[in-house]
Amino acid sequence: MSSVQSFSGLWAYWLIIALMMVGLYIVIARDNLIKKVMGLNIFQAAAILFYVTMAKVDGGTAPIVQSGADHAGGHGGHDVLYSNPLPHVLMLTAIVVGVATTALALALAVRIHGDYRTAEEDEAVIYDMEHT
Amino acid sequence: MIEKIVVLEVVLPLLAAPVCVLVRHPRFCRLFSLGVVAVCFAIAVAVLLEVRGGGVISYQLGGWPPPLGIEHRVSTVNAYLLALVTAMALVVMSFDSRGGPPRVPEQRRHLYYAVFLLCISGLLGMTITGDAFNIFVFLEISSLSSYILVSLGGHRRAVLSAFYYLVMGTIGGVFFMLGVGLLYQVTGTLNLRDIAARLEPSLDDRGTVLALALLVVGISIKLAVFPLHHWLPNAYSFAPPKVSAFLAATATKVSFYLLAMVLFTIFGAPFVFEELRLQAVLLPLSILAMFLASGAAIFQTDLRRLLAYSSVAQIGYMTLGLSTANATGLAGGLVHLFNHAVMKGGLFLVVACLLYRVGSVHIDALAGIGRRMPLTSAALVIGGLSLIGVPGTVGFVSKWYLVSGVLERGWTAAAVLILLSSLLALVYVGKVVEVVYFRKPPETQPIDHVREAPFGMLAPTWVLAAAAVFFGLTTNWTYGVAKEAAELLLAGGI
Numbered sequence: 001m002s003s004v005q006s007f008s009g010l011w012a013y014w015l016i017i018a019l020m021m022v023g024l025y026i027v028i029a030r031d032n033l034i035k036k037v038m039g040l041n042i043f044q045a046a047a048i049l050f051y052v053t054m055a056k057v058d059g060g061t062a063p064i065v066q067s068g069a070d071h072a073g074g075h076g077g078h079d080v081l082y083s084n085p086l087p088h089v090l091m092l093t094a095i096v097v098g099v100a101t102t103a104l105a106l107a108l109a110v111r112i113h114g115d116y117r118t119a120e121e122d123e124a125v126i127y128d129m130e131h132t
Numbered sequence: 133m134i135e136k137i138v139v140l141e142v143v144l145p146l147l148a149a150p151v152c153v154l155v156r157h158p159r160f161c162r163l164f165s166l167g168v169v170a171v172c173f174a175i176a177v178a179v180l181l182e183v184r185g186g187g188v189i190s191y192q193l194g195g196w197p198p199p200l201g202i203e204h205r206v207s208t209v210n211a212y213l214l215a216l217v218t219a220m221a222l223v224v225m226s227f228d229s230r231g232g233p234p235r236v237p238e239q240r241r242h243l244y245y246a247v248f249l250l251c252i253s254g255l256l257g258m259t260i261t262g263d264a265f266n267i268f269v270f271l272e273i274s275s276l277s278s279y280i281l282v283s284l285g286g287h288r289r290a291v292l293s294a295f296y297y298l299v300m301g302t303i304g305g306v307f308f309m310l311g312v313g314l315l316y317q318v319t320g321t322l323n324l325r326d327i328a329a330r331l332e333p334s335l336d337d338r339g340t341v342l343a344l345a346l347l348v349v350g351i352s353i354k355l356a357v358f359p360l361h362h363w364l365p366n367a368y369s370f371a372p373p374k375v376s377a378f379l380a381a382t383a384t385k386v387s388f389y390l391l392a393m394v395l396f397t398i399f400g401a402p403f404v405f406e407e408l409r410l411q412a413v414l415l416p417l418s419i420l421a422m423f424l425a426s427g428a429a430i431f432q433t434d435l436r437r438l439l440a441y442s443s444v445a446q447i448g449y450m451t452l453g454l455s456t457a458n459a460t461g462l463a464g465g466l467v468h469l470f471n472h473a474v475m476k477g478g479l480f481l482v483v484a485c486l487l488y489r490v491g492s493v494h495i496d497a498l499a500g501i502g503r504r505m506p507l508t509s510a511a512l513v514i515g516g517l518s519l520i521g522v523p524g525t526v527g528f529v530s531k532w533y534l535v536s537g538v539l540e541r542g543w544t545a546a547a548v549l550i551l552l553s554s555l556l557a558l559v560y561v562g563k564v565v566e567v568v569y570f571r572k573p574p575e576t577q578p579i580d581h582v583r584e585a586p587f588g589m590l591a592p593t594w595v596l597a598a599a600a601v602f603f604g605l606t607t608n609w610t611y612g613v614a615k616e617a618a619e620l621l622l623a624g625g626i
Contacts, residue, residue: 027299040302047306051313087316090265094309097272101302104276108283108295115288124292 012053020046031121033109037102044098048091055087134182139191139204141175141214141260142270144168145253149246158229158241165245166225169252173218180211184616190262198262199323205262207626209617213259213389216470220381220477221252223595224374228588231484233284233372244284248378251277255386262626264312264322267390271308271354274386275301278379282371293366300353300363307350314343315398324398324626333403344404347394355387357451358421361444365428368440373484376436380443381477385469388450392462396621401457411455418455419549421448426556430563435486435493438560439479442519445553446472452546453534459618461537464530467607467614471518471526474603478596479515482508485585485593495567497577502569504582507590509568511597516561518600521554525604529611 023046026039060083109119116124148168152161183189183206191204206214225248229241236244254274258267279301283294316322318339319330333340349360356364364384368376395404404410425444432438446468453465485508486493490501502509518525531550538547573579584590603610620626 024303027303033295036299040299043303044306047310047313050310054313054317086322087313093265093269097269097276097305100276101272101298104279105295105298108279108291108298111283111291112288112295115291128289128292 013050016046016050016053019049031123033112033119033121034106036121037105037109040105041098041102044094044101048094048098051087051091051094055084057081057083060084134178135189135191137175138179138189138206138260139193141172141179141218142204142253142257144172145249145256149249149253152242152246152249156239156242158238158245161242161245162225162229165249166222168249169218169221169225172252172256173215173222176211176214176218179206180208180215180613183208183211184613186616186620199321199326202266203262203323204260205325205626206260207620208613209393209620209626210259210389212466212613212617213386213469214256216385216473217252217255217259217382220378220473223477223592224378224381224481227374227377227481227484227592228488228586230488230586231372231374231481231589233281233375234286235290236284244281247277247280250274251281251378255382258386259389262324264315264324264327265309266322268305268309268312271390272305274383275305275354278375278383281375281379282367284375285370285372287370289366290370293363293370297363297367300360304350304353307346307353309350311343311346311350314339314346318343324393328398328400328624331398333399333407335407340399341408344394344399344408348391348410351387351391351394355384355391355451356444356447358417358425358444358448361421361425361447364444365437365440368443368480369434369436373436373480373487376440377477377480377484380439380480381473384443384447385473388447388454388465388469391451392454392466392621393626395454396462397624397626400624401622405455405457411457414451414455415543415546418448418452419546419553421445422452422549422553423556426553426560429560430556432560433495435495435498435564436480436483438564439476439483442557442560443472443476445557446476446519449530449534449550452550453537456537456541456543457622458537458540459615459622460533460540462621463611463615463618464533464535464537466617467533467611468530470610470614471530471600471603474526474596474599475515475518478511478593478600479519481589481593481596482512482515485589488589489582489585490579495564496574498564498568499571500568500573500579501582504579505584508585508593511590511593512568513565514597514600516565518604520557520561523604524601526600526610527604529604529607533611 020043023039023043027036030036060081063082063085113119116127118124145168148165189206193202233244251274254270257270261267279294279298282297283291315327319327321327353360368380422445425441429438429441432441450465450468453461483493490497518527521527521531535547535550
């Protein structure tokens with residue numbers, strides 16, 4: 001397989017990695033705590049998209065078993081091609097984890113703002129140096 | 133019978149947490165969570181006795197057989213971890229409630245106990261489960277609750293440290309999740325044993341190598357492997373003292389188990405250590421941790437920060453044992469899990485006693501405390517000697533087997549470096565002991581009012597100090613179990 005083909009066949013993964021790095025960059029480069037939380041969210045969303053992409057089967061339909069559909073066109077029930085439902089189920093849990101993490105991070109940011117009167121990391125560090 | 137009760141290890145603390153939230157009575161919640169943890173400890177010991185000698189207990193959740201259903205699977209390796217986590221939880225829980233979070237008023241204490249129980253439940257779940265994605269879920273349960281616990285410390289920096297910990301921990305968690313996803317893509321299963329059976333790791337298979345990389349980096353963040361340790365000194369030095377004691381004794385230990393399980397059981401020692409040669413990275417990082425973190429500990433003026441940096445160095449010893457990939461070295465690393473938990477847990481409880489009576493653990497504030505608080509200071513000395521690795525303490529046992537394992541591998545230089553790094557431990561422990569016993573208290577801050585810590589604090593501290601000596605003299609139980617676990621891991625089992 002040439003590199004062009006492997007790029008075109010795996011474009012979704014390239015996008016996901018790019019999105020992930022965008023998130024990670026925001027976490028590293030931004031001093032504002034809320035922006036850091038946003039970066040973390042983008043980072044997590046990329047991982048969730050990775051699972052969702054992985055679950056897609058070419059030509060597959062939604063994994064819902066319908067008794068009527070089995071006999072359509074004379075095919076047996078086993079011939080219907082479904083997408084893989086398991087990664088989607090896992091991602092429901094991961095989304096819940098992500099929501100909990102975001103909620104906690106925002107709660108901590110509120111507390112930090114209460115103590116330091118700022119939500120900027122660099123200002124908080126300076127504040128700590130001045131008020132030891 | 134025993135295979136039925138093993139699931140209670142996770143279920144009991146998980147159900148007890150909401151009970152605490154509903155009952156809202158601080159004294160009841162304290163005794164109730166103590167009771168729950170005691171039951172968990174009893175179960176863990178029963179399970180450990182049951183599986184020693186190669187037994188395995190498997191519990192199928194909801195009656196769905198693995199590999200499709202989620203399985204709780206206990207062998208010597210995780211039974212050892214279960215016993216360690218529950219024992220440390222029991223000791224820390226029994227510590228006087230006055231060592232609790234300073235910023236949480238009495239009428240809100242029930243929430244603190246609930247979060248503590250959730251953290252225990254998450255750590256036990258990570259240890260016990262035989263399902264890769266289940267590990268991620270429990271990892272996040274324990275992480276989220278430990279961020280909350282850290283943020284309850286008295287200083288405003290505690291909240292900022294908890295935020296950093298959250299950012300690092302979440303990145304680690306997502307890396308772990310991606311690694312599990314790639315493994316699922318390669319093997320089509322999430323059951324750990326099933327993954328191990330179907331995976332045929334090779335360097336040409338990029339998906340597998342990437343999965344290994346993501347899992348190792350993700351777990352290393354949680355384990356605070358040098359240079360990913362930055363969150364740890366802040367988190368441990370600003371958390372409430374009881375929380376530092378608990379997290380230092382358990383959270384990194386469970387991450388170490390995860391790392392060992394991923395490397396030996398899932399990918400297998402031949403691939404990781406012969407084909408990929410992971411020790412070429414792990415060994416230098418371990419040695420750097422031993423020296424740089426111990427060096428940083430020497431220059432700390434706050435006892436908690438000093439102990440936290442020392443923890444990073446001790447994690448270096450554990451990963452050093454891991455990178456030898458032979459039975460003696462790995463057993464040395466595993467036995468150091470228990471030994472380090474005992475000594476560092478004990479030392480952080482000493483910090484809690486000192487904070488309660490002196491009000492500060494700045495080195496200068498501790499001058500001459502040895503005369504005012506003789507029992508607390510003696511426990512500090514025992515823990516410190518153990519960190520150095522003096523014969524007769526648990527620290528010596530760990531280093532003995534680590535050095536033997538490293539020599540067995542033919543790494544003479546690494547063995548010399550282990551011994552040299554102990555000298556750095558001697559410096560930072562010596563510094564504290566010198567201040568506590570031989571320096572005169574400053575005129576401006578008289579310490580005449582300082583009294584010995586109350587019994588409720590001294591008893592748990594001394595249980596750990598006594599254990600540090602007892603298990604330094606009798607190694608049948610600790611090293612015996614660790615050796616069996618190491619052999620099981622090297623054979624690729626869990």
